[in-house]
Amino acid sequence: MTLGEAARRSAADNGFDLQAFAFSAAPEQLRPPRIVRIGLVQHSIVLPTTAPYVQQAQAIRSKVGQIIDAAGAAGVKVLCLQEAWHMPFAFCTREKQWCEFSECAETGPSVAFCRELARKWGMVIISPILERDAAHGDTIWNTAVVISHTGHVIGKHRKNHIPRVGDFNESTYYMEGSTGHPVFETAYGKVAINICYGRHHPMNWQGFGLNGAELVFNPSATVGGLSEPLWGVEARNAAIANSYFVGAINRVGTETFPNEFTSGDGKPAHKSFGHFYGSSYVAAPDGSRTPSLARHMDGLMVADVDLNLCRQAKDKWGFQMTARYDMYASDLQRYCTPDFQPQIVRDPAAQSPS
Numbered sequence: 616m617t618l619g620e621a622a623r624r625s626a627a628d629n630g631f632d633l634q635a636f637a638f639s640a641a642p643e644q645l646r647p648p649r650i651v652r653i654g655l656v657q658h659s660i661v662l663p664t665t666a667p668y669v670q671q672a673q674a675i676r677s678k679v680g681q682i683i684d685a686a687g688a689a690g691v692k693v694l695c696l697q698e699a700w701h702m703p704f705a706f707c708t709r710e711k712q713w714c715e716f717s718e719c720a721e722t723g724p725s726v727a728f729c730r731e732l733a734r735k736w737g738m739v740i741i742s743p744i745l746e747r748d749a750a751h752g753d754t755i756w757n758t759a760v761v762i763s764h765t766g767h768v769i770g771k772h773r774k775n776h777i778p779r780v781g782d783f784n785e786s787t788y789y790m791e792g793s794t795g796h797p798v799f800e801t802a803y804g805k806v807a808i809n810i811c812y813g814r815h816h817p818m819n820w821q822g823f824g825l826n827g828a829e830l831v832f833n834p835s836a837t838v839g840g841l842s843e844p845l846w847g848v849e850a851r852n853a854a855i856a857n858s859y860f861v862g863a864i865n866r867v868g869t870e871t872f873p874n875e876f877t878s879g880d881g882k883p884a885h886k887s888f889g890h891f892y893g894s895s896y897v898a899a900p901d902g903s904r905t906p907s908l909a910r911h912m913d914g915l916m917v918a919d920v921d922l923n924l925c926r927q928a929k930d931k932w933g934f935q936m937t938a939r940y941d942m943y944a945s946d947l948q949r950y951c952t953p954d955f956q957p958q959i960v961r962d963p964a965a966q967s968p969s
């Protein structure tokens with residue numbers, strides 16, 4: 616793929632990993648190809664978590680702006696940032712002062728920043744932030760804001776599943792999302808966002824597929840000690856099972872906080888979360904995928920995806936056609952009743968161990 620000199624020079628000057636790949640689909644007689652250039656951005660924070668908050672946020676915006684400009688110069692038309700990209704990932708600490716970083720999804724500083732860049736480059740930008748919802752009593756959500764190529768906010772999706780694992784004490788900060796599984800019909804295709812921990816839930820991925828997504832981003836923040844063995848599997852499997860493209864994005868670096876915290880697991884108190892291992896990648900509905908971006912560096916992954924591959928995968932495999940949604944729906948309905956009994960057929964000759 617040719618990305619142009621500007622993106623390559625920016626990667627060299629600003630020290631980020633730049634990789635680019637193309638996924639092709641078979642030529643069709645009745646539809647032209649629908650090739651969209653997408654971009655995934657991974658990055659570390661810039662200043663120590665003890666620096667004044669306004670300076671931390673500005674420094675992150677300044678660095679991310681350089682990467683978005685490189686993406687724009689490379690012709691990227693749909694770009695997604697990492698989970699809570701505008702702040703340190705302070706959810707491990709359970710200390711409430713970090714709520715100050717939350718902002719209005721429509722008018723907050725990071726959204727204004729992304730709207731400007733979206734307009735500048737004619738690029739759809741997905742901006743995952745910590746949202747403060749003043750209209751609902753200052754409720755805080757973990758939200759992906761979808762900004763159109765003309766710079767207006769198309770809508771937002773709020774993270775459905777909150778982790779309660781290891782140091783990921785995120786339920787201290789924000790609530791389970793209230794937006795279902797929306798798909799945003801942009802100028803460049805039907806886009807959805809499955810935020811971080813939602814990638815462990817196959818039915819969450821499926822919800823976006825049922826609503827017609829062609830491209831699902833998984834903006835994440837996860838550390839090597841916890842999830843790295845799962846990372847290459849889950850987004851790729853979701854792309855196959857739902858016949859859409861997935862862009863999986865993880866942040867980079869080790870973030871150290873002023874006060875020690877524990878996670879109720881008997882381990883010694885600590886001040887850092889572990890290493891966010893980057894490794895962002897794109898997976899396609901035919902099971903192919905890009906290599907990963909670096910584990911230790913900021914990065915921009917550029918991929919040309921032909922969205923025709925989504926329907927081609929459906930026609931080949933028929934996963935959606937052969938699914939038994941009515942059967943699953945009645946199983947789930949039974950399961951959700953208080954008197955549910957698992958459907959187990961017991962062998963009378965089997966002795967239960969005494």
Ligand SMILES: NC(=O)NCCC(=O)O
Pocket residue numbers: 698777778783810811812813835836837838841842
């Ligand atoms: N941010 C977040 O949901 N992290 C959870 C850790 C994981 O799912 O790997």
